Amino acid sequence: MTDSPSPPPTDDAPQGRAALGIDHDDAFTDADRAALEGWLGARLPGAGTVRVGDVARPSGGFSAETFIVPLTVEGESAGPGGPDRVVLRREVPDPAVYPQQAPGLDVEVDIQYRVMEALAAHSALPIAPRVGYEADPAILGAPFFVMGFVEGEVPGESPPYPEQGFFRDAAPEQRRSMVEGGLEALARLHAVDWRAAGLDFLVAPGVTPGTAHQLALWEAFGAQELHGRHHPQIAAALPWLHAHVPDDPSVGLCWGDPRPGNVIWRDFGPACVTDFEAASIGSPLQDLGWWLMFDRTMHPDGTRLDGDPTPDEQRAVYAAAAGVEVSAADVAYHEVFAALRYAVIVVRVMNRLVARGDLPADEVIWRENPAATCLADVLEELT
Numbered sequence: 001m002t003d004s005p006s007p008p009p010t011d012d013a014p015q016g017r018a019a020l021g022i023d024h025d026d027a028f029t030d031a032d033r034a035a036l037e038g039w040l041g042a043r044l045p046g047a048g049t050v051r052v053g054d055v056a057r058p059s060g061g062f063s064a065e066t067f068i069v070p071l072t073v074e075g076e077s078a079g080p081g082g083p084d085r086v087v088l089r090r091e092v093p094d095p096a097v098y099p100q101q102a103p104g105l106d107v108e109v110d111i112q113y114r115v116m117e118a119l120a121a122h123s124a125l126p127i128a129p130r131v132g133y134e135a136d137p138a139i140l141g142a143p144f145f146v147m148g149f150v151e152g153e154v155p156g157e158s159p160p161y162p163e164q165g166f167f168r169d170a171a172p173e174q175r176r177s178m179v180e181g182g183l184e185a186l187a188r189l190h191a192v193d194w195r196a197a198g199l200d201f202l203v204a205p206g207v208t209p210g211t212a213h214q215l216a217l218w219e220a221f222g223a224q225e226l227h228g229r230h231h232p233q234i235a236a237a238l239p240w241l242h243a244h245v246p247d248d249p250s251v252g253l254c255w256g257d258p259r260p261g262n263v264i265w266r267d268f269g270p271a272c273v274t275d276f277e278a279a280s281i282g283s284p285l286q287d288l289g290w291w292l293m294f295d296r297t298m299h300p301d302g303t304r305l306d307g308d309p310t311p312d313e314q315r316a317v318y319a320a321a322a323g324v325e326v327s328a329a330d331v332a333y334h335e336v337f338a339a340l341r342y343a344v345i346v347v348r349v350m351n352r353l354v355a356r357g358d359l360p361a362d363e364v365i366w367r368e369n370p371a372a373t374c375l376a377d378v379l380e381e382l383t
C-alpha cells in the first residue's frame with residue numbers, strides 16, 4: 001500500500017533492509033497488538049481468536065502510518081478462506097498534508113476510508129476489501145482503518161521507476177499496458193456519480209465546486225504554510241493561474257493523487273487503486289494534470305523507455321476512455337496547478353519536520369527541492 005507523495009530525498013539512499021522499504025516497527029507496541037487482536041476478532045466474520053504476528057511498516061508517505069499485519073485466525077475464518085494479512089492505516093499526530101475540503105474533514109484516514117467505501121459500492125474499480133474504520137483514538141492511540149492486503153507490485157519513485165524496478169525490466173508492450181490501464185482506471189473513477197455515491201461531504205456548504213474554488217483553497221493553504229516567506233516559484237505561478245482559470249466542462253470526484261505509485265499492479269494491470277485522502281470534487285482535468293505532472297517528475301531528462309507512452313499519448317488514452325475531447329491546452333492549466341500543489345505540499349511537510357525537531361528551523365528545503373523546480377519548468381514550458 002502507498003501514501004501521499006514524499007518529497008524527494010535530500011541525502012544518500014538508505015542501505016540494507018531499509019532500502020527494501022520494509023522495517024519492523026517499534027511504534028507498534030505490545031499493547032497495540034493486543035488491542036488490535038480484540039478489535040479484529042470482533043470484526044472478522046466467523047473469527048474466534050485472532051493473533052497478530054510481527055508487524056512491518058512500508059517506508060515513505062506522510063498522511064498516515066501504514067502497517068502490514070500478519071494474522072493467525074482461529075474459527076470459521078481460519079484456513080484458505082480467511083485473511084492471513086491485513087493493512088492498517090493509522091492517523092499521524094501531525095497536521096494533515098492537504099487542505100480541508102469542508103469543515104470537520106481533518107482526519108485523513110476517515111476521508112480515505114469513506115471514499116473507498118463509496119467507490120467499492122458505486123464503481124467497478126479494484127478497491128481493497130475493507131475490514132473496518134475506528135474513530136476512537138483510545139484503541140490504538142489515533143483513528144485507524146484496516147483493509148485487506150492486496151498482492152502486487154508498486155513502482156518506486158526514488159529512484160524513479162523508469163530507472164529501476166519492474167517497470168524498467170518490463171517488455172515495451174507491458175509498460176504501455178500498465179500506463180494505459182492506470183489512465184483508464186482514472187477515467188472510470190471520474191465517471192462515478194459523486195452525489196449518488198454520497199460524496200457530497202467533500203463539498204463545504206455554500207461552495208460551488210470546481211477549479212476556481214480549488215485554486216482559492218490551495219492558495220490560502222500555501223499562504224498559511226509559508227508564514228510570510230517568499231517562495232519564488234509559487235509567487236510566479238499564482239498570478240498566471242488566477243488570470244487563466246478555465247471554465248469547468250464538468251465537475252466530479254477527483255482522486256487527488258493519481259499516479260502509478262498509488263496503484264498496486266498485477267500482470268501490469270491495476271489490482272488495487274489506493275490513497276484517497278486528497279479527494280475532492282472538482283474538474284476531472286485536475287487529476288489528469290496531476291498524473292501528467294507526476295509523469296514529468298519521473299522522466300527528469302525527458303527520455304522514455306520503449307513502450308512508455310508520451311504525455312500526448314497518455315492524454316489521448318484518457319480522453320478515449322473518458323469519452324471526452326482533451327486538448328493539450330485544456331490540460332496545460334491543470335499541469336501548472338498540479339505543480340503548484342506539489343510545491344505547497346512540500347512546504348507543508350517540511351514545516352511538519354521542523355515542528356517535530358527532525359529539521360533545523362532555518363532549513364531551506366521548503367523552497368529548494370525538485371517539486372519547486374518542476375513548478376518552474378512546467379510554468380515556463382506551458383504558459
